[in-house]
Each structure stands twice: as structure tokens, then as C-alpha cells.
Amino acid sequence: MYDGRNGSSSPFEQTVYLLSEAGRAAERLLADRLDHRGMTSVHRALLSTLARLGPHGRDDLIARVTAPAAEADRALDDLVAAELLRSMVVHIGGRQEVLTITTVGRSALDVLHADASATQEDLLASLTKGQRVELNSLLRRVCATAARGVGPRPVLRESAGWTLTAGPRRTWTRAREGADATAGPVAEAAG
Secondary structure, three states, X not given: OOOXXXXXXXXXXXXXXXXXXXXHHHXXXXXXXXXXXXXXXXHHHHHHHHHHHOOEEHHHHHHHOOOOHHHHHHHHHHHHHOOOEEEEEEEOOOEEEXXXXXXXXXXXXXXXXXXXXXXXXXXXXXXXXXXXXXXXXXXXXHHHHHHHOOOOOOOOOHHHOEEEOOOOOOEEEEEEOOEEEEEEEOOOOOO
């Protein structure tokens, strides 16, 4: 494993790769703790959103979480059935279901926050308190930069004579001895 002292040029030992690996490890640990409580990250996101922002209409709440609508809808039904959320029908400009977090829901969210803190302790066990503070500060700066965007993305393979074909399945092609060679589908590379 990369220890940061050798200055390796391997892309699998670079900061961006290590950040994504650490993120995946954190997600796995959190998912395990949520699963132990019979919940998913969607349940947690819904509870957190209502605790932070107050009552919401069902459709508006589903739109606020980053999950497929059907999955978020099922999670809402789970939370209402467990009495962590309360559902009320209101008639303002038509019939709408409004959801609020209950006292039991806030207590459950407190437990989930404690689980997240325990996960953080597990992940950062090898760091001193000062290193943890520094890491947190650095990650906040990285996240702020990412939120602003880092500028236009370079067009891949452009200098090597490759071109990106248009259409529903975008592919890179390069003229090779009078014939095109296809490199396979790619996501949009230019921004």
C-alpha cells in the first residue's frame, strides 16, 4: 500500500484514489451499522432532511434525497409504519400528504448520529487528535473546491488523434491506417 513517502506515480496510489477508497470504506461501515438497525442510507437521509428542514410534502421530500423515487417512497412508508414519521393529509391547493418527524424519529436519528460518530472513531483510530482536526480542515477545503467546480475537464485522447463520436453511446475513435478503431463507450469527457 502507498505510504506517501515514495512519490509513486501509480494512479492507484494518488490522493484522489485514496479519497475514494476511504469514502467507500466509510460508506460500507455506515451501511453495516444502518443495516443492523433495519435501516438504509435513504431512511437516514429522509429523517435528517425532516429534522433539519421541517415538514415536507411527500413528493418534495422524495425529490430532496439522492435516491430513486420508488426506493425513497418505500423508505417513507417504512418510517411512517415504524412511527418515526407522521403523515398528515392537507388540502391546500389540492390534496397533499405532509410528513413530519416524530419524537421517536428524532431519538432514532440521534442513535444514527452516534453510529456515525463511532464509525468515524473506527476509521480515524490511527490518527492523533491534532491529525484528525487537520484532516477535517483539509477535507472541508477539498469539498469546497469540488463544490465550486474545478474548471473545464480536458478532452481525453484529443492530442493522439482520437475523436469522440456523437450519439446515445459515445465512443472514442481514431483513424488507424485508413480504418477507424473503436475504443469503446465512455462518459462525456469535455465540459
